[in-house]
Amino acid sequence: MGWQVLFFISVLSLDAVQGQVSYSIPEEMNKGASIGNIAHDLGLGVDRLQSGKARIYSGNTEEYIELKRERGVLLIKDRIDRETLCGQTMQCALHFQMILENPMEFYTVTVEITDINDNPPTFERSEMKYEISESALTGARFILEKAIDNDVGVNGLDSYALNPSDNFVLKTISRGEGTKHIEMVLQKPLDRETREHFSLILTALDGGEPQLSGTMQITITVLDANDNAPVCSKPEYTESVKENAAIGTVITTVSATDMDKGNNGKIAYAIPKSAASNLFDIDPESGVLALKGKIDYEKRRVYEIDVQVSDQAGLSDACKVIVEVKDENDNPPSINIMSKSNTVSENMKPGTVLTMLNIQDPDSNENGKVMCILNDNLPFAIKSSSNNFFTVVTDSDLDRERASEYNITVTCSDEGVPALSSSVTLTLQISDVNDNAPVFERSSYEGYIVENNTPGFSIFTVKATDAD
Structure with missing residues (x-):
């Protein structure tokens, strides 16, 4: 995979001259690999880099790039893992400045880090277990755990497959920010007397080349007699919370109903294991969704929380809670x-x-x-x-x-x-320069002398000062 360079230079209104140059490189390049000839790209001579003691200023961030000013080139100083550096953010770049002295100048450098397909999709669990009533109606939905792929773009998570698919099919719903919500949908009625257990394989595939995949086993136990599944009161909730909200802050209350009575109609609320489950908690009986961890607007602005409601026989429905994080002025410059x-x-x-x-x-x-x-x-x-x-x-x-x-x-x-x-x-x-002439204390002096004075007799004293 190659890289490209884009550059332009602009003159500031001050004495310092600012230029900007941008490069694009793939992640995981070897240490010492060349990024580009920055001296050439900025129209500078190598002698200017050396006389100006050119150096890289990267603020408080870790330095992945080094400058060889005797050659005028930028090199890889340390291995760059795009996922470690930028997580799931599509645009990933290192920003730093090149500083020169005598005269003082600085140039802004941007190095875009592009993704390579070096991470397969993975599931946090190796197996999911369901107990489903034989009376479950065709079209009943069961939330499946989403796979995680640290790569982005075409190299990220692309599709799922379920095998075998005699009684169940997959339903994939694309949502905001490129996420995919997956459900297992019953397409053929179950009969416990005919078959009591099912073992399915859920496969997640990315779109990279070569294509990478990960799998999870789904084990289903068929139960007798429960003819009504819980139904969420609404499919989606949208709420907001301040980033400095205290742990325990109530976000919303999710509600569902079940037409069955007794234990068959008793509903339990749960959040499937995910990144959101580490920050939010739902009361299994009341459906009250509350904050259980610290959230930071600067790290993430929107959370999509999948909530599963199920009765004791395993019938379930699902809804989603979208939580928007509101910014607070919690960072001084x-x-x-x-x-x-x-x-x-x-x-x-x-x-x-x-x-x-x-x-x-x-x-x-x-x-x-x-x-x-x-x-x-x-x-x-x-x-x-x-x-x-x-x-x-x-x-x-x-x-x-x-x-x-x-x-x-x-x-x-x-x-x-x-x-x-x-x-x-x-x-x-402030250092001194010789910008002040000596000044006599007086403009004229008078004295007298007697004719028989001995040599060396003092007549008057002349004084002058210099402010330097």
Whole structure:
């Protein structure tokens, strides 16, 4: 599998020049494999990378890429597993910056990680067991556990097959975000006197090449006499919950009815084992669905929870609860210093870049919008050069004789209610240049001398000062 490169360069309004280059590579490339010639792609010479001490800045993320500045190329530093890096997210990419000094510049680099078919579909359980009444009506539905395939796109989960399919057929329902809900549907009546046990094989297949698969056994025991299956009051529930909701928060109540009486009409509610079952719990008798784990909007925004209702004879129905996670302003901005100057000459021109900052806030919408300011009465300014990037620049002339050191406090706040903020203090030394001439203490001096004074007699003292 090959890779491709897309690139463009744009000039900022500041002294620093920003360029952007994008690459696309498959996951699992060998260590040391070449990603691309970044010097060539950005129109830079290798000598510029070396003189500018070019380096990669990746913030707080693990470094998978390394820069060989003597060759001007990017190489694989560590094996990249797309599933570990991005999970089920379709778009997966590494974002980092290349920093140069003298003059200070930075370039944004994006490396897209494409999927290869290296994961077969798997089931969390090796076997599912059902007890089904012989009086179950044709069309009765039974939820099956969904397979998990860590690959995405064409390499992800594609289809299911059930064998043998004499009495049961599969029904696959495609839902939002590419998920597939599967049910086993009774298509031929059961007769316990003819056959009491069934053993079926459910196979999950992906769409990769070569095609990979996983299997699970389904064991069915046929029971006598229960002629009414439970029926959910509605097929789908939609609710919302804040991401900081406390454990035990009630989401909704699922309800179902069964026309049978006594034990045959007693309904039990359950959530089949899945990722959602680790975060949500349903009371088996009342159908009250509640939160039992911590949810995070920044990790997942929507949960689809399958709920199975069944009576004691094994007849069942199914419904779905869609839980939308609402964002809360629970993340303050994170200030990352990409590059900074500790000392600057007092004759630096206004607009000189002193510090480059990368600001991250994982919250969404207004909660994730960030503005940065400096403490008052300083000859410096902070400017936004692009999304999430800020620069501290000189805003007026500097004078070491007036101030030889500055403590610059950068405060970044989001637009949430209430707003969250973070700050960092930068210390800047002002170095001296010879910009002051000596000055006499007085413009004229007077004295007198007697004719018989001895040599070496002091008449007056001349004084001068130099501010440098």
